[in-house]
Amino acid sequence: MTGRDWVAWAKPGVFLLCLLPLALTLAQGLGGGLALGANPVETLLHRSGLWTLRMLLLTLALTPLSRALGRPWPIRLRRMLGLFAFFYGMLHLLVYLWLDRALDWPVIVEDLTERPYIIVGMVALVLMSVLALTSTRGWQRRLRRNWKRLHRVVYLIAVLGVLHFLWLVKADLREPLIYAVILGVLLALRLPWGRWRRAWTQSAQSAPAVARRSASSSR
Amino acid sequence: MLIRKPADIPSSEITPPEVWRARRTFIQGAALGVGAAALAPLGAVAAAYPRPGEDEPLTPREFVTGYNNFYEFGTDKGDPAAHAHRLRTRPWSVVVDGECARPGEIGIEDILSGFDQQERIYRLRCVEAWSMVIPWLGFPLGELLARFEPTSRARYVAFETLFDPEQMPGQRRRVLDWPYREGLRIDEAMHPLTLLATGLYGETLPNQNGAPLRLVVPWKYGFKSIKSIVRIRFTAEQPPATWNRMQPDEYGFYANVNPAVDHPRWSQKSHRMIGGGWLAKRRETLPFNGYAEEVAGLYAGMDLRRFY
Numbered sequence: 001m002t003g004r005d006w007v008a009w010a011k012p013g014v015f016l017l018c019l020l021p022l023a024l025t026l027a028q029g030l031g032g033g034l035a036l037g038a039n040p041v042e043t044l045l046h047r048s049g050l051w052t053l054r055m056l057l058l059t060l061a062l063t064p065l066s067r068a069l070g071r072p073w074p075i076r077l078r079r080m081l082g083l084f085a086f087f088y089g090m091l092h093l094l095v096y097l098w099l100d101r102a103l104d105w106p107v108i109v110e111d112l113t114e115r116p117y118i119i120v121g122m123v124a125l126v127l128m129s130v131l132a133l134t135s136t137r138g139w140q141r142r143l144r145r146n147w148k149r150l151h152r153v154v155y156l157i158a159v160l161g162v163l164h165f166l167w168l169v170k171a172d173l174r175e176p177l178i179y180a181v182i183l184g185v186l187l188a189l190r191l192p193w194g195r196w197r198r199a200w201t202q203s204a205q206s207a208p209a210v211a212r213r214s215a216s217s218s219r
Numbered sequence: 220m221l222i223r224k225p226a227d228i229p230s231s232e233i234t235p236p237e238v239w240r241a242r243r244t245f246i247q248g249a250a251l252g253v254g255a256a257a258l259a260p261l262g263a264v265a266a267a268y269p270r271p272g273e274d275e276p277l278t279p280r281e282f283v284t285g286y287n288n289f290y291e292f293g294t295d296k297g298d299p300a301a302h303a304h305r306l307r308t309r310p311w312s313v314v315v316d317g318e319c320a321r322p323g324e325i326g327i328e329d330i331l332s333g334f335d336q337q338e339r340i341y342r343l344r345c346v347e348a349w350s351m352v353i354p355w356l357g358f359p360l361g362e363l364l365a366r367f368e369p370t371s372r373a374r375y376v377a378f379e380t381l382f383d384p385e386q387m388p389g390q391r392r393r394v395l396d397w398p399y400r401e402g403l404r405i406d407e408a409m410h411p412l413t414l415l416a417t418g419l420y421g422e423t424l425p426n427q428n429g430a431p432l433r434l435v436v437p438w439k440y441g442f443k444s445i446k447s448i449v450r451i452r453f454t455a456e457q458p459p460a461t462w463n464r465m466q467p468d469e470y471g472f473y474a475n476v477n478p479a480v481d482h483p484r485w486s487q488k489s490h491r492m493i494g495g496g497w498l499a500k501r502r503e504t505l506p507f508n509g510y511a512e513e514v515a516g517l518y519a520g521m522d523l524r525r526f527y
């Protein structure tokens with residue numbers, strides 16, 4: 001089996017896996033009873049928000065994973081996971097607008113203009129929409145090198161997502177901090193460590209030479 | 220801060236000053252330890268407490284006992300129910316001291332047998348914009364306070380929760396500045412609506428709801444109603460309150476339910492009643508959680524936007 005066949009075969013499976021949180025939640029919600037807890041709207045809001053962030057971080061994990069494995073297949077799942085992040089983000093917005101705020105527009109406008117954590121979430125979601133819209137082959141071709149630049153905005157989106165989470169908790173920062181650390185690692189993996197290490201070892205090697213030279217000249 | 224509108228309590232909802240002043244002098248009488256005779260009318264006032272309306276059904280017991288904040292057991296709302304079995308509520312006693320003539324300690328058995336336990340169905344409004352309707356068992360705090368004969372210097376009452384990380388595993392992390400502390404002004408503490416609860420739904424208070432003894436102040440956000448009390452102290456100065464100390468711009472000392480003063484991060488104009496399912500409409504939040512007629516007089520002349 002070639003790597004390419006394997007990915008093509010796995011994609012529908014990954015797709016279904018990504019839908020699992022939604023499917024489980026729908027089953028719990030429609031099944032009635034207490035599966036979604038005492039405050040189902042809060043449960044839905046929190047779950048959808050968490051899956052938006054998780055999908056984003058998973059998306060960001062694929063490039064380092066591909067590099068670590070020395071194989072390209074994780075890259076080929078990147079668009080799908082990115083679009084799922086957007087999908088859960090849209091569900092999150094829908095739950096907020098419809099279930100949480102009951103389409104009470106004056107209150108929504110107040111939230112969107114006055115509450116920093118909501119503003120940050122909104123900016124993240126707007127940026128995600130732009131990336132989702134331009135995620136197609138056609139846009140890739142049309143934007144050429146700018147497409148790559150544009151899609152680097154995903155790092156900003158993830159930072160805003162974590163910030164949104166950090167700002168909305170009341171006292172216990174543990175959970176958002178876990179996400180912040182994961183994001184930190186994923187971003188750190190992208191820094192050009194190899195180049196820095198080479199630069200460092202080169203300078204380390206040349207340093208004794210300099211020392212020797214200066215020592216000899218002083219004689 | 221996102222405070223704009225003044226508290227718009229319809230003037231009809233504000234208790235006429237004569238009435239509340241009369242109430243206050245009476246209550247202060249009780250506070251000065253006039254004696255058991257004075258406490259009888261206090262009970263009479265209490266019995267006439269306002270009940271929630273027809274459209275405010277009791278919150279199912281499993282939600283009252285399974286979804287709440289009690290950070291001593293963890294910060295998730297399921298944590299109290301999951302971990303509160305570690306709490307030992309016997310033996311238990313409460314130290315009452317400070318500015319009073321007869322400081323001392325009172326055991327939970329004496330509290331249970333020495334005061335007439337009544338049912339009070341109160342609305343509870345959490346600062347997080349959700350609410351419940353809970354049938355408490357308990358008695359007016361003022362009855363207990365009067366026994367210790369607060370002096371005229373007692374302008375506030377301070378409360379403290381048990382601190383014991385063995386029994387309260389949430390206290391192992393410093394999420395809050397333990398022990399949890401709260402305070403009331405003396406007239407708030409002596410108000411007949413202010414309850415010391417020992418039970419709910421006709422039974423002994425479950426550990427996760429603040430056993431064996433907790434405060435219930437129905438016109439204030441839930442965090443004022445301190446749980447598992449071990450100490451009560453009369454003070455001359457405003458005592459520290461945990462959430463207020465931690466984030467003073469978000470949680471005031473008074474913390475009266477007030478739709479006109481938003482929490483900086485969310486609106487307080489409406490809330491969701493627990494138990495209404497996922498299509499439940501939000502409800503309009505009322506000044507003083509609907510108890511304005513009884514308590515607005517306590518704050519006459521105060522700028523509630525400043526003293527939130």
Ligand code: HEM
Pocket residue numbers: 045046047048049050052053056089092093096118121122123124125157158160161162164165168
């Ligand atoms: C217009 C855009 C958005 C709005 C209006 C919004 C609104 C909200 C609200 C109201 C909450 C609940 C706050 C609370 O319970 O106090 C929440 C939670 C959350 N949101 Fe958003 N959000 C938006 C965008 C986003 C985005 C883009 C992400 C992820 C990248 C995100 C991730 C989260 C997370 C992780 C939580 C917390 C979940 C938890 O506490 O378990 N949100 N959001």
